[in-house]
Amino acid sequence: MFDNALFIGFPYATVAIAIAVTAYRFFFDPYSVSSQSSQFLENRKLFFGSVPWHYGVITVLLAHITAFLFPGLWGLFTANQTRLYILEIIGLAFALMATVGLIVLFYRRLTDARANAVTSELDWILLFFLLLQVALGFWVAYYYRWGSDWFLHTAAPWLLSLLKFQPDISSVAALPFWVKFHFLNGFVIVLLLPFTRLVHLLVFPLSYLWREHQVVIWNKARH
């Protein structure tokens, strides 16, 4: 029963809240959607924090998503031991990068008076849970080896069952505490997303790749 609440109720609740609040923000309060960059106030430490953090976490996150979306291909890839080793080493390296970057960012906001001045309570909460999440991920990857393989038989089916609205927690119910903690903390971050500056990841400006350089807005149609 408790497991059901944690692995079915909690994910559904967090995702539902995230969708509703995000939609509200986009439609009724678009002004609030911003990455709230503080580079203008502090430049140097940001470089050593933001760059490794973003490139590290985006790579790791994309790996999670790819494995979930293409379990067949992913499984074929990890079936070879050498490839699995290489994949895990690369993954660990990026995770380490992200962790180090996040620690630098944490330190920066703590010690730099200017960066500190634009840091809200929610920013601290978000930073804490992000740090917890990458630390847990790192811990799991290190102590429960070959996650890139067992992910396919544990988390992937569970997430898929949630997505299909036929929740089935059998594949994750027996996992060790730290692994479960990592899963659940992931949904805590989903919950935080619409309430914090993390919402900026949803507005990553991909369209810059193809939009016209110059933007002209006419109040009245011209022709």
Next chain:
Amino acid sequence: MDIRAHVSMVFHLDKCIGCHTCSIACKNIWTDRKGTEYMWWNNVETKPGTGYPTQWEDQEKYKGGWQRDENGKIHLRLHNRAGGLTNIFYNPALPTMDDYYEPWTYDYENLFNAPEGDDQPTARAVSMITGKPMDSIEAGPNWDDDLGGSPVYASNDVNLDKLTEEEREQLNEIERVVFFYLPRICNHCLNPGCVAACPAGAIYKRGEDGIVLLSQEKCRAWRMCISGCPYKKTYFNWASGKSEKCILCYPRLESGQPPACFHSCVGRIRYLGVLLYDADQIEKRASAPDHELVAAQRDMIMDPFDPAVIAAAKKNKISDAMIASAQNSPVYKFVKKWQIALPLHPDFRTLPMLYYVPPMLPVLAKTKDGNYDVDGLEKEGLPAMLSSLEKARMPIKYMASLFSAGNVPVVEEVYRKLIAVRIFKRAQKVKDYQQAEVDAALAQGKTNAEEVEAIFRLTSLPTYEERFVIPPLGREVAVEAWESPLDRKREAGFGVRNKIAKRKF
């Protein structure tokens, strides 16, 4: 031909006294909020000087504006499209607060609340960002005001790089030290670097009047506009996490008033009016080689009296009132008709729509045998008391670096015409020149009595209505801009009112 109207500006630098009234008028209206303390949408710089933010003209450092490659194509200096996204986590060319200054206030309360003691209480400087006391203030607004000739500030002006060692030394000679003022606002460019650099597409040009605005709702603080603008006229609001910029006081324009900085200008140096330009030519003209840039920009400004231009404008739904406004525009006269106003740093290739009449260089005179004497005037055959271009206190090359992408003849032509105006009017009023001297000056300035009179009139005696020909952007007209009143008239009637099509962008 794609004719569009543009609210454009001319600043007459000869008349600027550097009083900063414009800056204060702007600040009091728009940037007295938290996060905007350091923003000066309008600022006045001393030239030679480093400007605001420090050395903003140095594009090796700030990567603003456009660059022309060997094939004659232009690219943003800051990034290509993919580069814009990969640098999004850390913008290497972003100026930081230290390139501007940390805004501060004073702890005035302490003057009242300090406990009794042996010393006078003081009001310490307190940072408006962190709220902590600041031990030393190292920069502030107009930090190098009036410091032309200063080895600490003025000598770092990047425009001086183009001068020879000898010319630079001349500038710093005691009693030859010289400076002038350069008021700056957003140039509302035709090919703006800030718009092109914004990953979110939050910055746009208003089609009807060309004002460049930054949508606060679409801005996501990717902060590329700050680097992309070579004039550093978009500012980052550190508190709200949004960029902000000069809006040319469009709410004032729409109610028939000139922008606050124009209205309050003590020296009455500012002119505002509409220019008609051909939008099809933007890319071509922005890609011209350096020495042709000024001419290229003049070429794309169209004659509002030309019937073909008027027809094309009407085809683009530019109203008769707007065309009439363009025909009256003082900006058209300065920029195109008389060609004595030049864009600031055309080499940035953004096609700025704010033009400057360069200042007559201050005369360096001394008495020789009791007579007023100016260096080397005889050589040019000009009478005394007027600047000689060759012996100018501020080398023409410096002016060319500011106003013509280094093209010296373009600036010289402007100056010869301005000198002709002076000599002509002096001959008229003071009567100490021979007619031959006046004729020579007119010939050198490639001008005539009629034009000189007109230039004099608009420079020295313009009325409010002559300086500010505000286009019909009034509310009653503005409504027409997005809702055709004819639609209502035609489609609305008794019974169910037809739905009006949603406005298209």
